[in-house]
Amino acid sequence: MRQIASRISIYSADPFGVCSALYELGGLTVMHDASGCNSTYNTHDEPRWYDMDSMVYISGISEMEAIMGDDDKFINDIIYTAKELSPNFIAMTGTPIPMMIGTDFKAIASIIEKETNIPTFGFDTTGMHSYVSGAYKAFEALAKRFVDEKADKKEGTEGKKRVNIIGATPLDFSVNKSVEAMKELLESDGFEVVSTWAMGSTLDDIKKSAAADVNLVVSYSGMGAAKYLYEKFGIPYVVGTPFGKKFAELVINELNEAIKTKENKIAYKNRKTAEDADITIVGESIMSESLACAISEEKNKTVKVISALETDEKLLLDVDKLAMDEEEITELLKDAKTIIADPLYKPICQIDSNFISLPHEGFSGRIYRDEIPNIINKNL
The missing domain is CATH 3.40.50.1980 (Nitrogenase molybdenum iron protein domain)
Incomplete structure (x- = not known):
């Protein structure tokens, strides 16, 4: 019974993390669920819903389809919709019902991609984990599938250091100009922001991420993508959200140091701690x-x-x-x-x-x- 919350809320679920991470990138995102998940997401957890269009849908799985395992309808509905809307990619997310009936999202993704020639992801979210788990998977999948290893590091402004901000979604930063403030901070210190994963950037911006000199990871959602970009392209990352004047300055210093040493940094690692903390x-x-x-x-x-x-x-x-x-x-x-x-x-x-x-x-x-x-x- 330890996992029951009787007095506090619960965090937004992992399918919503996927939707939030991919919201601005021009993809078709489908939550495989009976109904309810979409309204909960767009009404309570997605502040961009009324101001910015995004192709976020629900499959509307029926009780009979769940019992009989009718994946054909799910597949055909997505193929039809994708051909009508021509999204940049297709993403499917799971909820408790497909978890219980063992839906194979990777196999379905393969079928849909073969039929549509559109990059397709099947995320094995369950609705039993938090949004961090879903966003982590989404950002990591973007890095593996879309980042162009031929991105030209010379395309940027001469003399500017280039950086990606990874792990920004409204579930962590809302829409209160925090992400814009990060960009302003970096630009004022001589950085050029290649991409922001994934608020205020397009999929084309994200494809150019390999041109960066360093990555700034501002939430755990971005760690998977940052690790992949380090392993694949040798781009070091700095972990830290630039809150406050002094810590923001420390983050900037760590970014500059990471560029020089090519080593990953945790900006807050030397802070004051105590068991009996204030x-x-x-x-x-x-x-x-x-x-x-x-x-x-x-x-x-x-x-x-x-x-x-x-x-x-x-x-x-x-x-x-x-x-x-x-x-x-x-x-x-x-x-x-x-x-x-x-x-x-x-x-x-x-x-x-x-x-x-x-x-x-x-x-x-x-x-x-x-x-x-x-x-x-x-x-x-």
């Missing part, structure tokens, strides 16, 4: 670690992080914890003095703790969207 942050691993470092740098406070989402524990510091169940998080917050987290975590915090609200779109959806601050390169 502040505890709950949230996504890389963003929370980065905020913790920014607070340590600017406020001289010790900070501990609880990563409530999938991550590589090597990205966490010694005192930090990976805890994804309400019961475990409640126990870890028992003695916390000051807590920074989404307001929907407040029911499991001690009454006498100092709770600082930091809404997270991937956790509370649209409820506190207007209260999500842009703290990129700003004094905290």
